[in-house]
Amino acid sequence: MVDYWRQGSVAVIAVNNPPVNALSYNVRVGLYNNLDKAANDRDVLAVVICGKGRTFPVGADIHEFGQIPKEPWITDVGRKIESLGKPVIAAIHGTGLGGGLEIALFCHYRIALPNARVGLPEVLIGLLPAGGGAQLLPRLAGIQVAMEMITTGRQLPASEAAKYNIIDKVVSGDIVKEGIEFALRVQNKPFQDKILRYRSPHGKDSLQPITEAVLRKIKMRSRGFYAPVWCVRSIANSVKLPFEEGLAQNRIMFQQMQLSGQAKALQYAFFAERSISKWKLPCGGNFATAVPRKIKTISVIGAGTMGTGITVALLSAGFPVLLVEQNKRFLMKGVQTVQSLLEGGVKRRKFTAEQAKMASSSLTTTVDLQALNSVDLVIEAVFETLSLKEDIFSKLDKICKPEAILCSNTSYLNIDKIAASTRRPDKVVGTHFFSPAHIMRLMENIYGCKTSPETVATVMDLGKRIGKVPVLVGTCPGFCANRMNRPQSEEALFLVEEGAQPEQIDQVLEDFGMPMGPFKVRDLAGGDIGWRSRKDAALHLGLTLSYDLQFFNGERYCSLADKLCELGRFGQKTGSGWYSYDKPGSKQLSIDEDVTKLIQNHRDSLGIKPRKITTQEIQERFLFSGINEGFKILEEGIAARPEDIDIIWLYGFGFPRHYGGPMFYASQIGLKRVYDRICHYHELFPYSSHWMPSKLLQKLSIQEVPIGQWAELHSKL
Numbered sequence: 001m002v003d004y005w006r007q008g009s010v011a012v013i014a015v016n017n018p019p020v021n022a023l024s025y026n027v028r029v030g031l032y033n034n035l036d037k038a039a040n041d042r043d044v045l046a047v048v049i050c051g052k053g054r055t056f057p058v059g060a061d062i063h064e065f066g067q068i069p070k071e072p073w074i075t076d077v078g079r080k081i082e083s084l085g086k087p088v089i090a091a092i093h094g095t096g097l098g099g100g101l102e103i104a105l106f107c108h109y110r111i112a113l114p115n116a117r118v119g120l121p122e123v124l125i126g127l128l129p130a131g132g133g134a135q136l137l138p139r140l141a142g143i144q145v146a147m148e149m150i151t152t153g154r155q156l157p158a159s160e161a162a163k164y165n166i167i168d169k170v171v172s173g174d175i176v177k178e179g180i181e182f183a184l185r186v187q188n189k190p191f192q193d194k195i196l197r198y199r200s201p202h203g204k205d206s207l208q209p210i211t212e213a214v215l216r217k218i219k220m221r222s223r224g225f226y227a228p229v230w231c232v233r234s235i236a237n238s239v240k241l242p243f244e245e246g247l248a249q250n251r252i253m254f255q256q257m258q259l260s261g262q263a264k265a266l267q268y269a270f271f272a273e274r275s276i277s278k279w280k281l282p283c284g285g286n287f288a289t290a291v292p293r294k295i296k297t298i299s300v301i302g303a304g305t306m307g308t309g310i311t312v313a314l315l316s317a318g319f320p321v322l323l324v325e326q327n328k329r330f331l332m333k334g335v336q337t338v339q340s341l342l343e344g345g346v347k348r349r350k351f352t353a354e355q356a357k358m359a360s361s362s363l364t365t366t367v368d369l370q371a372l373n374s375v376d377l378v379i380e381a382v383f384e385t386l387s388l389k390e391d392i393f394s395k396l397d398k399i400c401k402p403e404a405i406l407c408s409n410t411s412y413l414n415i416d417k418i419a420a421s422t423r424r425p426d427k428v429v430g431t432h433f434f435s436p437a438h439i440m441r442l443m444e445n446i447y448g449c450k451t452s453p454e455t456v457a458t459v460m461d462l463g464k465r466i467g468k469v470p471v472l473v474g475t476c477p478g479f480c481a482n483r484m485n486r487p488q489s490e491e492a493l494f495l496v497e498e499g500a501q502p503e504q505i506d507q508v509l510e511d512f513g514m515p516m517g518p519f520k521v522r523d524l525a526g527g528d529i530g531w532r533s534r535k536d537a538a539l540h541l542g543l544t545l546s547y548d549l550q551f552f553n554g555e556r557y558c559s560l561a562d563k564l565c566e567l568g569r570f571g572q573k574t575g576s577g578w579y580s581y582d583k584p585g586s587k588q589l590s591i592d593e594d595v596t597k598l599i600q601n602h603r604d605s606l607g608i609k610p611r612k613i614t615t616q617e618i619q620e621r622f623l624f625s626g627i628n629e630g631f632k633i634l635e636e637g638i639a640a641r642p643e644d645i646d647i648i649w650l651y652g653f654g655f656p657r658h659y660g661g662p663m664f665y666a667s668q669i670g671l672k673r674v675y676d677r678i679c680h681y682h683e684l685f686p687y688s689s690h691w692m693p694s695k696l697l698q699k700l701s702i703q704e705v706p707i708g709q710w711a712e713l714h715s716k717l
């Protein structure tokens, strides 16, 4: 796991633990013993530490967390380096992260390739840098830089790291060769002043104002997430305590955090995110055997909000796009939107003006579907009307080359029905982007019963290539994301009907950690879209939406959202919705007395006496209604694993990552408790079928099965 060789007077110690050279127990032993070997070899005058394969060590082995760590620890390896009596050079390529960077900071010198990155990302898995990072970095780069790096986990490119003295020299070529050359230059030269523990942290007199400013930022961006605050304390220890005491304190804090639910959730999310690419289809075919088709040209049909967002996502990843609309006027409007989104990207520094220009020049347009005869892949993003989509897909089937893949950006409709309008159902697949599609990272890919493994592999690969997080699910109304979201939105309305205020519900869920409460989300998305589909659904059943409708199609119904829409209150875009806004399009909101009155009149007309609704009830009814649906989704095999559902929620709805996602959150609360509360609400609200408890949840709750075994156990149940 650790290789050792000598080149003249230089000993090279190379960590060899693929794929990412994590510092597992055996690696730490190997490093420690080989450092001893180099120390005892009188012909060795300098040492280079590096990583074999794709990277320098990226930190501790996360799989080992939760066990009692065996010695030597990273700090023991560090002390050995400091006291070796010979200069030690860290030669960094790939990513030098966490414990890997900590080892490098114990070294006397650090060199790196230009495309290398360094960082202390422990905060992102709910921890702090206890292997020396929080003590050493302030002594090298200063308190301010250490605070920024450690509390955000940001990885710095080598050139930026060099600016802060973290890297002594950026080199190009072969990193080991460069390391040896550097070692030859510094051997026999004094290096005691390079041992960071003997330095005092830069900017230590400003510790208090820096800390206050950082804590203010943390408070704003990470509601209820503890690790950044503990990281601040660990850095403060570098000023307040002698070096070894600081190390000991930080180690104690690390161990406490490691046992916390937040660290467990974040580490679960880390591995969940990596597991989603390992998909398999129920009818056979999986990520390991299916080969994605090469996609060079893509066409997007529909230049509305979704179509233009998808176009920008594709263009910015370097794909040429042929944008299609039904007439020139819509097309022109779409092109303008694409241009302004690209300009927005430049302003947000997502890409340079030059890159935006390049992207823009890769856009072509047409109003003629025939022009799609040579594209490799089509993404349809028109209105959510099945007949319209069926019509487009049947035309596409005739126009596009036989091997072309046809994708629908539907958020709700049955993929099998869309596929049935073509003679190539194996090449039809759902690619559900989230709005704004050029920003939101989730891509919910939906297979139909005839979608081929090759088609799935192609859209999963495409997702990655355009920087999205692609998750594969099966088809059902609303798939995974919208199907789980629906009961939550309904519960939010029912809670208002029963006595809560929209702003109270928003506040409770924002305090929980959601980026926006459900009423702000409704205003942002625009109430008219849902209103139109509710009216269509009613029409379909020969009904009309009436003001005092309390049941619809056998289900409890709340008409408050319809009443707002009747008044033209569609949300931000009209300047009023559940809140009122400064002006149409503005985000500046205030509570609107008219809405409060409308809610009161609604309750009066239905004879509802408002009651006090607690925070606990709001949280439970919002979260547990979605979680119950999540278990049904697992039960039906729509999602293969709880990890798929959780990643959808982390990236599609901004569910707080430190809770791991709704399914992991349920596992932490305890399935028995969640199941009991769902049964309680089912008793209270028998006319909301979303409270009918999931059978899978019931079964798993009897034995409190750990989340890692849900999928396996489900297949046996």
Ligand SMILES: CC/C=C\C/C=C/C(=O)SCCNC(=O)CCNC(=O)[C@H](O)C(C)(C)COP(=O)(O)OP(=O)(O)OC[C@H]1O[C@@H](n2cnc3c(N)ncnc32)[C@H](O)[C@@H]1OP(=O)(O)O
Residues within 6 Å of the ligand: 019, 020, 022, 058, 059, 060, 061, 062, 063, 073, 074, 075, 095, 097, 098, 099, 100, 121, 122, 125, 127, 129, 130, 131, 132, 251, 254, 271, 274, 275
């Ligand atoms: C008292 C305590 C003292 C010291 C404690 C020290 C603590 C630490 O060091 S905490 C760890 C800090 N490091 C990290 O958090 C790094 C996490 N990894 C990443 O950010 C990325 O994986 C990467 C940037 C290193 C590589 O990204 P990419 O090239 O996109 O590859 P993947 O992410 O798909 O990873 C490939 C493969 O490696 C597994 N893996 C990555 N990091 C770790 C790790 N630290 N421990 C164990 N395994 C790791 C990852 O799961 C992938 O595995 P699969 O291919 O099986 O999915």
